[in-house]
Amino acid sequence: MKRRLGVISAAMAGLLLAPAVGVAQETVKMGVSIPAATHGWTGGLNWHAQQAEKELEERYPTLDVVLVSASDAARQANDLEDLVSIHNIDALVILPFESAPLTDPVRQVKDQGKFVTVVDRGLTDPGIQDLYVAGNNPEMGQVSARYIEEKLGGEGKIVVLRGIPTVIDNQRVDAFMKEIEDSNIEVLGMEYANWNRDDGFRVMQDFLARFPEIDAVWAQDDDIALGVIEAVQQAGREDEMFILGGAGMKDIIRRVMDDDKLVPADVLYPPAMIAEAMEITARHLVEGEPIEKEYILEATLVTPENAEQYYYPDSPF
Amino acid sequence: MQSSAPDTARRPSAGLDLKVYGPFLALAALILLGVLVNPVFLSPGNIINVLTRTAFIGIIAVGMTFVITTGNIDLSVGSMAAFAAGVAIVAMNALAGPLGSGWAVVLAGVAVALAFSLAAGFLNGILVTKGRIEAFIVTLGTMGIFRSLVTYLADGGTLTLDSTIRATYRPVYYGGLFGISYPILLFFAVAAVGALIMYRTPFGRYCAAIGSNEDVARYSAIKVDRVKLLAFVFQGLCVALAVIVYVPRLGSASATTGLLWELEAIAAVIIGGTMLKGGHGRVWGTVAGAVILTLIDNILNLTGAISVYLNGAIQGVIIIVAVLLQRSGASRR
Numbered sequence: 001m002k003r004r005l006g007v008i009s010a011a012m013a014g015l016l017l018a019p020a021v022g023v024a025q026e027t028v029k030m031g032v033s034i035p036a037a038t039h040g041w042t043g044g045l046n047w048h049a050q051q052a053e054k055e056l057e058e059r060y061p062t063l064d065v066v067l068v069s070a071s072d073a074a075r076q077a078n079d080l081e082d083l084v085s086i087h088n089i090d091a092l093v094i095l096p097f098e099s100a101p102l103t104d105p106v107r108q109v110k111d112q113g114k115f116v117t118v119v120d121r122g123l124t125d126p127g128i129q130d131l132y133v134a135g136n137n138p139e140m141g142q143v144s145a146r147y148i149e150e151k152l153g154g155e156g157k158i159v160v161l162r163g164i165p166t167v168i169d170n171q172r173v174d175a176f177m178k179e180i181e182d183s184n185i186e187v188l189g190m191e192y193a194n195w196n197r198d199d200g201f202r203v204m205q206d207f208l209a210r211f212p213e214i215d216a217v218w219a220q221d222d223d224i225a226l227g228v229i230e231a232v233q234q235a236g237r238e239d240e241m242f243i244l245g246g247a248g249m250k251d252i253i254r255r256v257m258d259d260d261k262l263v264p265a266d267v268l269y270p271p272a273m274i275a276e277a278m279e280i281t282a283r284h285l286v287e288g289e290p291i292e293k294e295y296i297l298e299a300t301l302v303t304p305e306n307a308e309q310y311y312y313p314d315s316p317f
Numbered sequence: 318m319q320s321s322a323p324d325t326a327r328r329p330s331a332g333l334d335l336k337v338y339g340p341f342l343a344l345a346a347l348i349l350l351g352v353l354v355n356p357v358f359l360s361p362g363n364i365i366n367v368l369t370r371t372a373f374i375g376i377i378a379v380g381m382t383f384v385i386t387t388g389n390i391d392l393s394v395g396s397m398a399a400f401a402a403g404v405a406i407v408a409m410n411a412l413a414g415p416l417g418s419g420w421a422v423v424l425a426g427v428a429v430a431l432a433f434s435l436a437a438g439f440l441n442g443i444l445v446t447k448g449r450i451e452a453f454i455v456t457l458g459t460m461g462i463f464r465s466l467v468t469y470l471a472d473g474g475t476l477t478l479d480s481t482i483r484a485t486y487r488p489v490y491y492g493g494l495f496g497i498s499y500p501i502l503l504f505f506a507v508a509a510v511g512a513l514i515m516y517r518t519p520f521g522r523y524c525a526a527i528g529s530n531e532d533v534a535r536y537s538a539i540k541v542d543r544v545k546l547l548a549f550v551f552q553g554l555c556v557a558l559a560v561i562v563y564v565p566r567l568g569s570a571s572a573t574t575g576l577l578w579e580l581e582a583i584a585a586v587i588i589g590g591t592m593l594k595g596g597h598g599r600v601w602g603t604v605a606g607a608v609i610l611t612l613i614d615n616i617l618n619l620t621g622a623i624s625v626y627l628n629g630a631i632q633g634v635i636i637i638v639a640v641l642l643q644r645s646g647a648s649r650r
Contacts, residue, residue, distance in 0.1 A: 037473025039573050046473040165626070191618055191625055197475075197567050198574070202370060206618035209363040210355060223475075230567055234491055235362075251477070316474025 028285045029064045031083035032093045032278060033076055034119075036069040039195050040223040041247055044271035044317025045095065052275035060286045065278070073097040077105040084109055091115035091285055093277050099167065100124050115285065119277045121168070131284075133277035133295045135269045137168050140299035141175030144244055144267050147301055148185070148216050151242065151264070155184035156215035159207045161193040161200060161224050172220060172246075188214065193224045200227025208235045216242050222249035222266065229262060238262050247271070248302065248310055249317050257307040266302040268310060271317055273297055339643025340589050340605035347612050347635070355619040365498060367615050368608070369490075372500035373398075373559045374578060375607035378585040379511040380555030382603045383548040385586050386515070388528040388595030389445060389452035391552050395578035396463035397437050401560045402570035403467040405430040406476045418481040426486075426564070431557045437463070438553020442546035460579070468572040478568035490565040500562040504604075507558060512600040521598070524548060528595025585610055588639050609639060 032053070037043040046069060053065040066087050070076035076097050083089050092109050096102040096118065103123040110116050110128050118129040126132065148158060160176070163169040177187070188211050193199040200219060207214065208231060217232075219225040225245030232238050242261070245252050248268045255263040276295070283289045302310050351358035377394050384391045409426035416422040437459070444455040470476065478486070493499050515521035523544045526534040535541050564570070587593055588609055589602030613632050617623060623631060 037468055037572055040475055040571065043471070043473035043475065043572070162625075189621055192628070196573050197569065197571075201567060202614070203618060205366045205370075206363075206615055209357050209360065209366065210619050226569075227567060316472045 027062050027064055028060075028091070028282075029066065029087060029089045030091045030093060030278070030282060030285065031080075031087060031089035032065060032067045032274075033079050033083065034067075034069050034095045034274060035076070035097050036071040038071065040249060040317050041195065041221070041269075041271055044247075044249075044315055045274050047316050048272045048275045049278065052278045056278060056282045060282060063282055063286055065282075070097065073101040076102060080105045080109055084112060084114070089114060091117065091281055093117040093119065093274075093281050095119040095274060096121045096123065103128070115281070117277050117281045119274055131277070131281060131291055131293065131295075133273055133280065133297070135273055135297050136299050137171040137269075138175035140246060140267055140269055141172035141177075142179050143299045143301055144172075144218055144220070144246065145176045145179030147265055147267070148218060148244060149180055149183050152185065152215055157186050157188050157211070157213055158216045158218060159188050159204075159211065159214055160190040160218045161203055161220060161228065162190060163192070163195045163221055163224075165192060169220075176218065193219070193221075193227070195221045195223055197223050197227040200224035201231050202227075204228040204231035205234070208232070208237065214241045216244065219243055219245045221245060222247045222252040225252060225263065232262065247317075250312055250315055253302060253307050253311045256302055256304055257311060259304050264303070266307075268298075268300040268302060270297065270310075272312075337590065337599070337602070340599075340602045340609070340639070343588070343639040343642060344605045344609050344612075347609055347616070351612065351616045351619070354616055354622075358616065358619055361496070363615070363619075365496070365501070367611050368501045368504070369498045370615075371607050371611040372504040373563050374581045374585060374610065375504045375604060376507050376555050376559040376562075377552075377578060378582040378589075378603045378607050379507050379600060380552035381582045381586050382511065382589070382591055382598045382600055383515070383524055384452070384552050385583070385591055385593060386524045386528045386595055386598030387545050387548050388531065389545065389548070390456065390583065390593075391441060391452065391549065392456040392579045393437070393441060393459040393463060394552065394556050394582055395575035395580075396460045396467070397434060397553070397556050397575075398560050398563065398578060399570055399572075399574035399576075400463040400467040400470075401430045401434045401437070401557060402564050402574055403470045403476050404433050405560065405564060406478045406568075406570055407470060409482050410479050413479050413482055418479065419485055422482055423486045423489075426482075427561050430560045430564075431554070434553040434557035434560065435550060436553070438550040438556070439546070441553075442549030445549065446542040446546050464572070467570060467574070471571055473572070475569050475571040478564065480568075483565065483568040486565040486568075488565075490562055503558060503562055507555065508600060508604045515598050515600050520544065520547065525596055525598060528597070530596075581610055582607075584636060588636060590643055609635075 032049060034045055034049055035042050037046045049067055053067050056063055057065055068079045070079050092114050099121050103125055106116060106123055107128050116129050117131040120134045162173060189207055191203045193203045217228055219228050222245040225243050228243050242264050244265060246267045246269055248270050252263060252266050256266050280291060284291045357363060405426040408429040409422050412422050412425050441456055441459055444450055445452045489499055523539045526539060527541055527544055531541060585606035586603050588606030590599040613635050617628050
């Protein structure tokens, strides 16, 4: 490192005098690329990323974080080019919009010698990343299934509301179905509710009209769950069933804390994982702390006993 | 589906005017399909649910009928609804201190939603008429603007109405008269007033005249710009009314609120028999079109027979067939 610094300051000495002051410590630039806030979870993601940016820049004066958000995969690929060519980043932390289309753009960043951290959605070639931080989608489905099975005593009728047709949704649902395979739990119906409150409300209304007896609802996501809660209350059937969401939205965690019978638990899939990834990357870059190659966050079951520690009243999510 | 009825309808004097009755026939066919799929379909609970759900798109689509009749289009309605809902929620939460959580604060929220949507409609209208920009471009621009503003306002998350205000406001969506929910009543009131304006007032005739030939309308001393502007303002009013019954449903607004409502509203208008190029508005057809759109979704949710992956395809086919029925009938007259 010393030799490289020497080269840089030597090259600059002819042009400028000022940088000589700051030469004692090298500035590290970390680019962070995430999807724009298009639904509740990504909203939380953006909030946590901004918090982490502030916190890390305060803690490490030599660290500069550049945060960009994109509304689709193509724009995210453009962002990556800009991060490299305009901002000249040293490291990239990325939560890819979609796995396949972004694999090559990220590879190009890597080929230019940058440190790459991938968050949540894995690339199709895991050899590219230096660090992988993710929630565990199959485990989320599994934990949800186990909870519902246990709570129903191994038998009952449930309905499932799915997210947006994606790999994430498939992984969750497949693991869920596999887990309940050997039980006497019958899945009455399954429809997409697009991780969205309005759709959750609409789909649940129709499920309630269609099935006279429902013991539990797996909503998979807290935004959907909020729509489901309204539909169930409207039908006056809140004593008949319980609802299990997912993610860790503050409104839902609050209900779990308050011992709400309709929402007895929640399964975490925290948008805060972006903050974690940024922090690990920053620690490694600035302090040179050794890292593991993979950090998989657990899909923790939140119950009234432990809800308080997962409650972030200031987060928008 | 493979009915041979068109044979008789083809003759000029015989049978129905498919252009007028087409949407209602399609609606009847869809209701029949619903009953066959699941008898629950006709239960009063389900019917009330479906019509209440239709109210948002339906009310907006009535306004859209006027805009399209003048030969324009408004792509901003979904984003406008989201932003109006967001602004109303923020205003109500902020006013909860001085006004308490009773009806005063709800009325204030309603006033904010109305003021904002009327202003937004006026902005669209003035840019189209005085700015001389195509409505498609103007409203595409304002669509993006309103959508980002609501995202910004919500900090990327969700704006949630204070729960005590919500308790006061809630009956506006969930309550009703004689078992019919308020959103349905409002929907039909808006449609009735819309039909009255369209068919019985000079304004309605001016809209149609401008849509069929703007130059001729201008030479006939119709104040073209003013009529177009009013159509956009009326659209804004309809958005506000939809927002007023939407907010109490879930008490929240986010970046996904009202997403693609513009397309649904335009589809409802076209399924209802109004031509996209303007010149002829059919308000009751629009009502039927809006109900058809929600029914398709409802019927698909009531059956497990079709893979959920194919829902979009079924919707597409039904929409095209519904319009095909009336157009093929109309062209042979």
